Each structure stands twice: as structure tokens, then as C-alpha cells.
Amino acid sequence: MDGARPRPYSGRMPSTVLFDLDGTLTDPAPGIIGSFRKALADLGHEPPPYETLGWIIGPALRLSFPKVMGEGADAEAAVERYRVHYRAGGMYDLTLYPGMMDAVTAIGTASERMFVCTAKPEPYAIPIVERFGYAPHFQRVYGAALDGSLESRNRASIPPIP
Helix, strand or coil: CCCCCCCCCCCCCCCEEEECCECCCEECHHHHHHHHHHHHHHCCCCCCCHHHCHHHCCCCHHHHHHHHHCCCCCHHHHHHHHHHHHHCCHHHCCEECCCHHHHHHHHHHHCCEEEEEEEEEHHHHHHHHHHCCCHHHCCEEEEECCCCCCCCCCHHHCCCCC
């Protein structure tokens, strides 16, 4: 920190509110984990059980695939296979958290602007926000680039495989 002390909460809603998509507005586990497992199978790898793959939600897939496939594996090929399955319907295989739409609506009435800011690639994030009814509440959806240019390259951010 720069030495500045945070101001005490004033009780007022901030004028701008940012929401994450995965894990905040939606539970994307079925689509992400399912597409990940299908990509592994496409490339001849035995997919780990669904229940053990929750850790892949969040980190960049380019970093997650080698954890399962082994170092030196073709992560780009795995990401491409993942995207085939994800675009074919996995991106919509999710659930909305109970009460989240009501919360977004209430926060929207008390703030001036709201945005979705996500690590999910923008070409997937925008249609998800639209399809599940969140779009009217947000001024814009910001997401990652498909080419990985905005991804963290920090392998330490990925937990070890359980």
C-alpha cells in the first residue's frame, strides 16, 4: 500500500460496482469441468473424476491442462478442444446463485454504474450475461482475450492437484 488508510464505510453505495462472473453471478462448474474432461478425452488422456476438478475454475486453462496432462503437454491443443465443447453448449451449462438476480437488481438501483469484470474470455462472458438476464443491469462486460494476452502466467497461483 502507499500508506493511505482506507476510509471507513460511509453507509452509501459506491457509485461504481464491479461483479465477477464465475463464482459470483453464476456457478459455472458443470460446463467448465465437463468441457475440460471432454478435451482431455479427445486428446487421449483419462479425465480425472469430476469431483476432483473444482480447482480448474479460475486459473488460466493454459496453466491447468499441464497439471493434469503433464509438463510438456500441448496445452494449446487442449485449450482448443476445450473451446469446441464449451462453445457447443458447455458455456451455458451453469446455474445462477439463488437470490443473486435480486441482489444485482437492488445494488443497481442504489449505484450509478455496474460492470462485469471477469477472467473468462469476453466472447463467452457477454453471451452468458445476456442469456441469463443480467445484461440490462450492466453498462459493459469486460473479459479476457482469447489469445491469452491478458492471462496470468503465474503457475504458483494454481493449487496442487488433490
